[in-house]
Amino acid sequence: MSHPTDSHPTDAVHPPSPVTADDLDRAVQLAVGVLRRAPEAAWERNAGSLEWDCWETVEHLSDDLFAYAVQLGPGKPPLDGNVPFVWESRRAGGPANAVHADRAAGPTGLLQVLEASGALLVAMVRTTPPRVRAHHVFGVSDAEGFAAMGVVETLVHLHDLAEGLGLDWDPPAELCARVLARLFPDAPEAGDPWHTLLWATGRAALPGHPRLTGWRWDATVRR
Template sequence: MLRSAENTPGPVSAEDLDRAVQLAVHTLRDAPAHAWDGRAGSLEWDCWETVEHLSDDLFAYAAQLGPRVPPLDTDVPFVWERRRPGGPANAIHADRAAGPSGLLQVLEASGALLVAMVRTTPPETRAHHTFGVSDPEGFAAMGIVETLVHTHDLAEGLGLVHCPPAGLCARVLARLFPDAPPAAEPWPTLLWATGRGELPGRARLTTWRWYGEPRPS
């Protein structure tokens, strides 16, 4: 049961990110082994590729905060490669021989890297992201959004149930989606804000973005 304080928007923390990653790993452990080659919800990628993409996102956000002076106008220049036409361009790939349990270890390890960077990077640090130069809290929020919505995609493809905590969703909405309707339920609103659902009176979005710049205090 969530405490009432957890149901209110506030700063996004490394603990929030760790919670999102652990929830994803816990949910995906229940996937049948034969289902990983199927499509992940509305995405063009299969479920294995989608976990690799999510792992790559978390790794890339951690790496972006890593240099003593992070770049403000470009990504840290790792090589991102596609394993097939139309597949995700990743620096991180899991060894297929390790099976789904190995894939989830890659996800958990990549998430832990970003959790550690958010915990240890000075809050005044700024680093580049295409949706706005951001701070460690912003990168934590980005990692949470990627984790929650791609776990939603995966749950659709793998036949699993995924319903993240309302407070977690509310905090990342407040941090990254200032135009989201504040009165709606947080999880359906996050799905709407990322082009994955509808809200009463609001059609499904065909294009979307978040705003990573730090909020005025």
């Protein structure tokens, strides 16, 4: 138990640590490990409350990670739009992706696509200088911001997938806390960070706070 005499003025408040490439890699590896346990027959089920099936949702997540990586890729990243890859749906109502997995490769191949897309973003976050900025629709951001966005996409879409595939998913609290601090600075600070992240992304109610019907993060650089 701590006592008032144990504390020091400099210990009272610590700024949240930045989101790193290691955080992103950890999130992706945890996600892939969970998804490997999915029953093969379950991939055509809807992913939680999404209108996409679980296969399409993994493709969408892979596409998110790929898109963030390529946004940082040019020598002078665009500040007013996306790098112009072609994003298209394979069916009406399906996600518009540049990345699609070969269904003949089965779930094993699908998860290789996810892992590879995550690795691209991890590598870009590691090698992009902190001064570099690139466009995102929710605010011009830096490499740390894109890492945080990749972590959020991974954590919350695994929530959707876990519901559809019948899997357990409870990501590390410290990952959730760091991305909340980076992308959702106005989110409530008390309570479980994972439940708060689900609330902040419109997936759950939070005691004292109604479930959100619209939401967005703030990708702008604040450090």
